[in-house]
Amino acid sequence: MxxxxxxxxxxxxxxxxxxxxxxxxxxxxxxxxxxxxxxxxxxxxxxxxxxxxxxxxxxxxxxxxxxxxxxxxxxxxxxxxxxxxxxxxxxxxxxxxxxxxxxxxxxxxxxxxxxxxxxxxxxxxxxxxxxxxxxxxxxxxxxxxxxxxxxxxxxxxxxxxxxxxxxxxxxxxxxxxxxxxxxxxxxxxxxxxxxxxxxxxxxxxMTKSGGILGSWMNKVNLKDGKPVLTSDFVRKLPFLERQAIKQCDARDGKRDGLISQPYGCRINFSAIKSCPVGQSGSETADDCLTADEKSVVAKWYQGPVDSKGRKLLAGFPVGSESYWNFWYLRGMNQARGNDLAGGFLRYLAFDGTRPTMTGADFDFDKDPAKLEPLARExxxxxxxxxxxxxxxxxxxxxxxxxxxxxxxxxxxxxxxxxxxxxxxxxxxxxxxxxxxxxxxxxxxxxxxxxxxxxxxxxxxxxxxxxxxxxxxxxxxxxxxxQGALPVSKVVYRPYPQMPKSLAADNGGAVSQ
The missing domain is CATH 3.40.50.1820 (Alpha/Beta hydrolase fold, catalytic domain)
Incomplete structure (x- = not known):
């Protein structure tokens, strides 16, 4: 500074x-x-x-x-x-x-x-x-x-x-x-x-982030009316993050423990260890995902689509897993991302006419168009x-x-x-x-x-x-x-140039 x-x-x-x-x-x-x-x-x-x-x-x-x-x-x-x-x-x-x-x-x-x-x-x-x-x-x-x-x-x-x-x-x-x-x-x-x-x-x-993405991540996380990914899933986030880094780190031409090009990397879930069939998320080990967990995570990465599969907004970037606890999983209703999305739906999205609305009520075919007047302002x-x-x-x-x-x-x-x-x-x-x-x-x-x-x-x-x-x-x-990091310095450069990283053990030269 x-x-x-x-x-x-x-x-x-x-x-x-x-x-x-x-x-x-x-x-x-x-x-x-x-x-x-x-x-x-x-x-x-x-x-x-x-x-x-x-x-x-x-x-x-x-x-x-x-x-x-x-x-x-x-x-x-x-x-x-x-x-x-x-x-x-x-x-x-x-x-x-x-x-x-x-x-x-x-x-x-x-x-x-x-x-x-x-x-x-x-x-x-x-x-x-x-x-x-x-x-x-x-x-x-x-x-x-x-x-x-x-x-x-x-x-x-x-x-x-x-x-x-x-x-x-x-x-x-x-x-x-x-x-x-x-x-x-x-x-x-x-x-x-x-x-x-x-x-x-x-x-x-904001209209798409709060109204569409916020609704999507809540709605696709429900099975029989109950969330699949809860605060229990926090213990699996380090495992999921390691899998994401393993599959997506090298897309920028180097392996440095840092995902520099998250979009365009599609996670291969078949390469991620599956938990035993019949166990719930809370019963499983920390180094596996259940079929339901894989399904929700895949949809969070994918982002919201309508009933015809047309993409409405990009989903969570690969490499963001460590932040899911803070924004979406910690206590679920108390997590800040859920709080923001719920508040937007109830009081901003539809002129306050749906004060009890939740993400589960959002219609991804009809409701996005209803957000456009607010979006323009x-x-x-x-x-x-x-x-x-x-x-x-x-x-x-x-x-x-x-x-x-x-x-x-x-x-x-x-x-x-x-x-x-x-x-x-x-x-x-x-x-x-x-x-x-x-x-x-x-x-x-x-x-x-x-x-x-x-x-x-x-x-x-x-x-x-x-x-x-x-x-x-x-x-x-x-x-x-911050504790020990795989990268000791990152040089941000004006887009479309990509950032350069300096690995903690590479002796001083910025990685190309």
Whole structure:
């Protein structure tokens, strides 16, 4: 990551962080809330002392009208002159300021000197999977679809102006998951607001991910009304992952314990040890699969189809097995992926008219078409980014290739559609670069067992925006929460180039 001292020394258009505006003091922070305009509801401001890695900052929190709850952190004495707006995950509903560095967090941004803001997207919810707020709440739904972005931008930059006595010189938007979706909404619908945008693991097709894929993985997992794969199946996931690596690892020309090309690899289930006939999953050993388990796993990999076998969306990528527990198997009803899919069906998919609907009720022939009106407003699939390009914006999109929640093929498909719409890679890569992250799941929510996960997309974006040097690579190294890995470094390269991996025991040369 960029050294914090170096970040603090960035130019502020004639000022440096060490000579920040005189108004940006702890004393001024206490009176700041009284200087804000009519776009705010109740607001309070309080100075927070420096602690550990966190600098002293002015914490501003309250409501942006009509209903956007927010928290903003304004560095005292080391502002870098820039504004940072974060997305949020799931269906939002809470202001979450912490979390993995470049997911939907503002903590790292503040440490780097940014004036940074996080919001709940305009509604309150009990958890990221709670979508009940959308029922009978068209205003909240409009905000969630994207209108919160310019409202927050206007309010956030006005707070900056009031505190520092000047406008930010640059504006960045960073988000992952639904925050990644919002990042693409910002580029497509509000192309002049942000000079730099990072879209991580974007749920580009939220209607298909929540409505179709979520329904599919639940429905095909039922036999006689009961789930086949339950929390008991978690003990078999390491075995299944080993089988997937054995069959799919070498598709990129090397065996390094990392699946770099998950799509196109069809698992041969006859080569996977079968459990004795007649035993249930809970009765079997950890190194075999029952016929029912094989059937469900095959359908999860395959993805949803209609009654004629027509593919509706890509399924779980091979190599994502270690993440199934976190998103789908842990307690089943409590697993986050199930929670998100269920909330989408009940409160978003059909205008809240099916509040008791489950994935088992989804009709894969008739219901997908009924999602299209919502998709046109919710899903940022417009490939025409010419306005963003013309405004001088720069966009980095990345996606974990082992992401089973927002399956990565949807972002590959979107990027390819941008290439077709805008004249090919030579033009598009001047402002939009896409990076694949093999072995990574969804937004750092769970640690990868096979690939380094520590990487920084913000520094290369800053270099691109501020110095005109486009990123040719982003390097990932192991994080502190990861144990021994078969790969010690991965070099992400702009798509369609594939990542390069450095095996832990190969002496230093990047594997080709």
């Amino acid at each position: 960029l050294d914090l001292l170096a970040a603090a020394a960035l130019s502020l258009g004639g000022q440096t962080a060490e000579t920040a505006p005189a108004a940006a003091t702890a004393e001024h922070c206490g009176a700041l809330s009284k200087q804000l305009g009519s776009e705010f509801g109740a607001v309070e401001s309080v100075a927070v002392a420096a602690s550990g890695e966190d600098p002293a900052y002015c914490k501003v929190s309250g409501t942006i009208l009509p209903t956007i709850t927010f928290e903003m952190r304004l560095p005292i004495g080391n502002w870098n002159g820039k504004y940072y707006q974060a997305g949020c995950g799931g269906f939002c509903g809470n202001v979450i300021t912490g979390g993995p560095a470049y997911s939907n967090s503002i903590v790292t941004a503040t440490r780097r000197g940014y004036a940074a803001i996080a919001t709940d997207n305009g509604h309150r919810g009990s958890s990221p999977g709670d979508a009940s707020w959308a029922q009978g709440n068209p205003q909240g739904l409009d905000l969630f679809k994207g209108k919160w972005i310019p409202l927050t931008y206007a309010a956030g930059t006005s707070i900056v102006r009031a505190f520092y006595g000047q406008q930010p010189r640059l504006h960045y938007f960073v988000g992952c998951s639904n925050g990644g979706r919002a990042a693409l909404v910002a580029a497509q619908r509000y192309p002049t607001l942000f000079q730099g945008i990072i879209s991580g693991c974007p749920v580009i097709n 919710l899903d940022p699939t417009n490939p025409d980014l010419s306005a963003f390009d013309n405004a001088g914006g720069k966009l980095i999109m990345w996606h974990g290739m082992a992401d089973p929640l927002s399956v990565p093929y949807q972002s590959v498909t979107y990027y390819q559609s941008v290439l077709r719409r805008m004249g090919g890679a030579a033009r598009v890569q001047k402002f939009f670069r896409y990076f694949l992250a093999p072995g990574l799941g969804h937004c750092w929510e769970a640690a990868s067992p096979t690939a380094p996960e520590e990487f920084d997309p913000l520094t290369p974006l800053e270099t691109w925006v501020e110095k005109g040097r486009a990123p040719d690579q982003i390097i990932a190294t192991p994080s502190s929460r």
